[in-house]
Amino acid sequence: MVTRMSTTVIREIDNTSNDPRQRPVLITQGADFGPITDSVSAVAEAARPPKIWYVAMGISLCLTGILGASVGYLIWMGTGIWGLQVPVAWGYAIVNFVFWVGIGHAGTLISAILFLFRQKWRTSINRFAEAMTIFAVICAGMFPGIHVGRVWFEYWMFPIPNYLNLWPQFRSPLLWDVFAVSTYMTVSLLFWYVGMVPDLATFRDRSKTRLRQVMYGIFALGWRGSSRQWHRYEVAYLILAALATPLVLSVHSIVSFDFAVSILPGWHTTIFPPYFVAGAIFSGFAMVMTLAIPARAMFNLKHIITLRHLENMNKIMLVTGMMVGYAYSIEFFIAWYSGNPAEAFAFINRAFGPYAWAYWTMVSCNVLSPQVFWFKWCRTSIPVMFVISILINIGMWFERFVIVASSLSRDFLPSSWGYYIPTRWDVLTFAGSFGLFMTLFLLFCRYLPMVAMAEVKSVLPQAGRHPGHGQYWGEITPEENGEDRP
């Protein structure tokens, strides 16, 4: 048997050149089946994770504990502990719900839409972006779950008749939300799992202990890499991608219907579905960056999640950031062009009213900060992109906060105007949801294949050199392969 211990030091290699004479390299070091398997499996096979993992896990578990305590106290006391007060009867819970569900969308975009567009670079990042989707949707689903107050009546949201034989209201966007988010969660989970089966088989085959063999063996379902299996597998994967693509667009459209279908100035606009979808992808990519930058360093994956991958994501953030900025300006234009005084007031109030501080935080984080990505040195500078990704996360949270709080607090009736002030429980619950998210993500990194090994292998030059297929790769020289690059 060959020894699998990788002794190569992983270096940061700039593979962002767009020189048309050179094929861009997606794996900068050890671009062969064995070394890739080794580097990805090393994370889960190491006797102990890196020290920083324990630190991150400790912080995450503390935050998760805070989440548990806040939710427990909420269930005990009721939603009165939150800052909800008429006229702002929708507060942090819906803001956080939209924030988290939006984050999930980048994972589906990477795994499904980029797959349909044959973007080979997606293979390095799709697995953990999909994992991020699942964990973000778990955090998102928690908020509508707890904001009902009496959580034991959760089942009232499901399509079952109550004791008077009355069914839920199928024409309400809130019920559409239940269907959309639960479908999204289920399909994302299936997509993630199906993609992971061959890699779980790899883990199974490499397992040294009985426990690992049994656990990975069960979840690998007895995968044996048969071409007859691969054939159906690839068809299923393609179909899932084709299903997940309209699904991800529908989910955030339906989330935006929660607002757009109600007749409140600032909410009742037809631009909401595309605007929300663009914002969701924008925020999701920012979160992928926030996770990928530390994760690739922590787990020695800089040669698989390369600078080129990060640069590509920065480009997508620049585009979606501009789309979001365009939506912000179109909202103002329509408010003026519609001639509706309530609508015009809602937007003047948004930018210059009591929530102006939140509005301008949002604009500077979401529209101004990604503009630095016009410059290549910013797109390829790790510290710059990390800071910008965090700014975008903040900005996108504020976008939802501005939409919810500014519109609700000043509606048609000035006598009922108010100002929404969250309580400490609102803040702690939100902070705690990050703990849950990070805990799940760190567990995933430690125990599951973080990179889709089978997919990375299938886009390696070695995989496509047979006649008639994969011609577009051309002849790959070792130099192009990055092996001898400085």
Place this chain on the structure above:
Amino acid sequence: MHDHTAKPQTKAEPSTRVFAVLAEFPSGDEMLEAARKVRDAGYTKWDTHSPYPVHGIDEAMGIRRTILPTIVFVCGLTGALTGLALQWWTSSVYYPVIVSGKPMFSLPANIPIIFELTVLFSAFGAVFGMFALNGLPSLYHGIFNSGRFNSRMSTDRFYISIEAADPKFNRDSARKLLESIGGQSVEVVEERAAVEFPPMLRKWGITALLVLGAFALLPPLYTLRARTRTSEVTRMQLIWDMDQQPRFRAQMKNPLFADGRAMRPQVPGTVARGEAFADDHLHRGLVDGRFAATNALPVTESLLQRGRKKFDIYCAQCHGLDGLGQGMISVRAERLQEGTWVPPLSLHDEVVRTREDGHIFNTITNGIRTMPPYGDQIRVEDRWAIVAYVRALQRSQNATLEDVPSDRRGELP
């Protein structure tokens, strides 16, 4: 589960069953070329294995296109119809509810859920259909008996296996073929003897499963029983919600007041709004301490119409629209024959007809026998209007020729 000591099993014992002949290839391209030759040699029960899907292998092996897309399409269609039927049936057939003045069935508002269910069912079809067609999960497979296969297949090596189940299978010719087309480390993979469960374990295992299954049925059966029966035991409230709220009810003790009564007496020397019953005739139906013979209000047509309206609302359920005492409630009560019902007197009975207006007013106000008091439900003017209408009803059933105007008596039969 998997043997990791890759020991070449070139010499197979004649007594053990052979599963397949396995050959290794260093690259997908070489495996692909070899696969073409295996196919051309006429084998049908054979397979190739690779760590990633090798493109072109379907054509090289002659794999027919899977029917998975059709399965997904049928599942998607089922999902769409489920979404449509669920919303149409619940909101326009089973329990029609008008929402915002829209039609009972309004397709545009139903599209989001139809779409979501289409996607959900299709995804189930794609994933579970793929697993089923692939025969997964199957934690055991003969090929796993090759240690070499287990250690390299999912990492970086490519394999062709010709299975013993193939009608053309011959161990030596298969080995020769694989070696001739570039297969390395060709080996004969043996079928492992099936794992036998000890009979005791199997017997007890089945018994335990049956017992557990029976116990698992108890809670749903108990629920079913509780739902179809009545019980005198107060229901258990796991979560009290707002069913029990601290408050003072009538006749309860209240420590907040000196007299300890929860119900507060009227303040002496005051009259509550609407309770200044100053006029004996109007408010009590009494004149000089006796029932008034006449209506307290002037009897006009509008009063009679008002009386009729109120009679139909408050009285007709028992007394009947005609006052004969055959109202719905009375009829039903008598049909139930529970023995507690006192049927209402016919308003055309001699006893009622000879009563003073004030007496009837008093009965409406305070009730009699099973008839409850209506004084706090019907305004005093309306009670007198009912009295006037009752008088008109009585006249209608007990009229004499004298009651008909003389110029219209000729119209009578």
